[in-house]
Amino acid sequence: MKIGFDPEIYLEEQSKYILERINGRQCERLYLEFGGKLVHDKHAARVLPGFDENAKVKLLAKMKDHAEIIIPIYAGDIIANKTRADFGITYDLEVMRIIDTFRKYELSINSVVITRYEDNPAVNQFITKLERRGIRTYKHYFTKGYPTDIDTIVSDEGYGANPYIEVTKPLVVVNGPGPGSGKLATCLNQLYHENKRGVNARYAKFETFPIWSIPLKHPVNIAYEAATVDLKDVNMIDSYHLTKYGEMAVNYNRDLEMFPVVKRIIEKITGKESEYNSPTDMGVNRAGFAIVDDEVCKEAGCQEIIRRYLMACVDYKRGLIDAEGMERAKLLMDEVGKTKEDRKCVKPTLEYAEAKRATDPEKYQNMVAMAMELPDGTIVTGRSSRRMVAGAALILNAIKHLCKMPDEALLISPEVLKTLQDFKTDILKKYKSTLTVEAVLSALTIPATVNPSAAMAVEKLPLLAGCKAHCTAILSKADEQIFHDLKIDATSEAEFSTNNLYLG
Numbered sequence: 001m002k003i004g005f006d007p008e009i010y011l012e013e014q015s016k017y018i019l020e021r022i023n024g025r026q027c028e029r030l031y032l033e034f035g036g037k038l039v040h041d042k043h044a045a046r047v048l049p050g051f052d053e054n055a056k057v058k059l060l061a062k063m064k065d066h067a068e069i070i071i072p073i074y075a076g077d078i079i080a081n082k083t084r085a086d087f088g089i090t091y092d093l094e095v096m097r098i099i100d101t102f103r104k105y106e107l108s109i110n111s112v113v114i115t116r117y118e119d120n121p122a123v124n125q126f127i128t129k130l131e132r133r134g135i136r137t138y139k140h141y142f143t144k145g146y147p148t149d150i151d152t153i154v155s156d157e158g159y160g161a162n163p164y165i166e167v168t169k170p171l172v173v174v175n176g177p178g179p180g181s182g183k184l185a186t187c188l189n190q191l192y193h194e195n196k197r198g199v200n201a202r203y204a205k206f207e208t209f210p211i212w213s214i215p216l217k218h219p220v221n222i223a224y225e226a227a228t229v230d231l232k233d234v235n236m237i238d239s240y241h242l243t244k245y246g247e248m249a250v251n252y253n254r255d256l257e258m259f260p261v262v263k264r265i266i267e268k269i270t271g272k273e274s275e276y277n278s279p280t281d282m283g284v285n286r287a288g289f290a291i292v293d294d295e296v297c298k299e300a301g302c303q304e305i306i307r308r309y310l311m312a313c314v315d316y317k318r319g320l321i322d323a324e325g326m327e328r329a330k331l332l333m334d335e336v337g338k339t340k341e342d343r344k345c346v347k348p349t350l351e352y353a354e355a356k357r358a359t360d361p362e363k364y365q366n367m368v369a370m371a372m373e374l375p376d377g378t379i380v381t382g383r384s385s386r387r388m389v390a391g392a393a394l395i396l397n398a399i400k401h402l403c404k405m406p407d408e409a410l411l412i413s414p415e416v417l418k419t420l421q422d423f424k425t426d427i428l429k430k431y432k433s434t435l436t437v438e439a440v441l442s443a444l445t446i447p448a449t450v451n452p453s454a455a456m457a458v459e460k461l462p463l464l465a466g467c468k469a470h471c472t473a474i475l476s477k478a479d480e481q482i483f484h485d486l487k488i489d490a491t492s493e494a495e496f497s498t499n500n501l502y503l504g
Contacts, residue, residue: 004296005050013286021204029201031187034175036208039101047223047304061105067171068108072182075118092126094177111136115182147261154268159192205283210235212249212280213288219301226308226332229325241278255279306343309333313494345373345470352381353472370394372469391479392440402460437482473497
């Protein structure tokens with residue numbers, strides 16, 4: 001992989017500017033809102049090649065003696081079972097996952113806050129789960145008067161109606177499972193209560209996207225819009241920053257719209273003029289200064305825009321987004337002058353499927369095909385069969401290529417596959433006997449203990465990390481998860497592999 005981003009420069013720059021916020025103006029406590037993913041930021045790793053997806057949490061780990069973490073989650077997201085696309089898990093499970101990750105880095109978890117709390121069975125059950133595992137929880141309600149009635153917001157009827165979250169450390173990181181979790185509201189609630197207690201507390205944002213210091217229409221910034229089509233985020237020039245400093249800076253519509261309100265709330269809470277003259281001022285975002293090869297990052301941004309378009313088409317087919325979101329993803333791809341075929345594994349996938357169907361239309365009518373671009377640029381293919389799904393065939397063919405084995409080489413005996421299929425249908429009573437990717441890879445590991453060829457093939461699996469793959473049909477959730485675990489970036493056409501509504 002070509003590198004376009006220096007993670008060491010990034011960590012140095014971010015650390016420096018965070019410490020400036022903590023040490024400036026005799027600040028006793030800094031509430032730092034983390035935009036985007038604090039852990040496993042795969043979007044950043046894709047559009048900024050060289051970015052460490054856990055760079056942010058590693059930075060905090062260096063400050064662990066002085067930092068604690070509050071995790072807000074919006075009650076409505078729990079009720080709606082909102083899902084984090086990268087991992088395919090709901091936001092409530094994502095909260096638990098990131099708590100486990102923070103603990104691995106020995107970071108202090110203060111609490112989980114249910115924002116805009118609703119008395120709902122799913123919400124209350126989630127609170128119970130956390131409390132029985134020793135996680136402190138708080139309930140924050142919709143703020144009375146928000147966003148226009150500043151006098152009510154900054155009063156005992158507004159922020160004062162919510163409980164103060166007991167904190168002890170000078171740096172309080174506020175990070176949620178996704179956008180709209182209530183991070184800003186949690187920070188401002190705390191500022192209100194800190195001020196009532198006579199504590200000089202400040203607020204700042206740890207931002208990554210959009211990157212303010214690169215052009216508005218840079219593919220990396222457009223990729224952020226593509227990633228948030230469901231939220232309808234639009235990148236814009238920060239007019240406040242331009243007016244105050246005569247300097248171009250990129251921000252996005254929600255921050256620009258809310259800046260006057262947030263500034264007035266902070267000034268009302270503190271009784272002092274705000275230190276911030278623009279939304280960009282509020283953020284600590286030095287990512288643009290760690291880009292070391294702009295062309296590499298531009299191409300990575302374009303590839304992410306294509307990927308997001310393909311994902312949007314699938315999400316529309318699944319009923320997860322509306323037509324407007326899918327159309328917006330297409331417009332963004334058009335804006336950078338790309339088509340889905342500019343993702344190198346797409347065209348070979350479609351051509352392979354077409355060629356197979358041309359040889360025997362009846363036999364291959366319902367066939368699913370996949371193609372993957374290997375690290376050396378080679379394209380390998382695989383198709384579904386009565387034995388296994390296309391993804392399993394693709395991975396077997398890929399590792400055989402890496403081992404320089406002939407296509408006809410058998411890594412798993414047909415007898416083993418047949419036994420697994422019989423177990424699936426006769427014992428587990430499954431509707432389909434076709435083996436999933438996980439089942440086939442599990443079968444591969446068994447002969448690897450005695451078969452040197454199989455052992456060598458298993459050893460090649462980590463080399464598939466970072467490869468791009470494409471499928472002619474939407475992957476099952478199980479197969480999608482295995483591709484994710486192998487760190488293979490898999491996309492698909494917006495077509496279901498079967499007409500069945502429940503049994504796939």
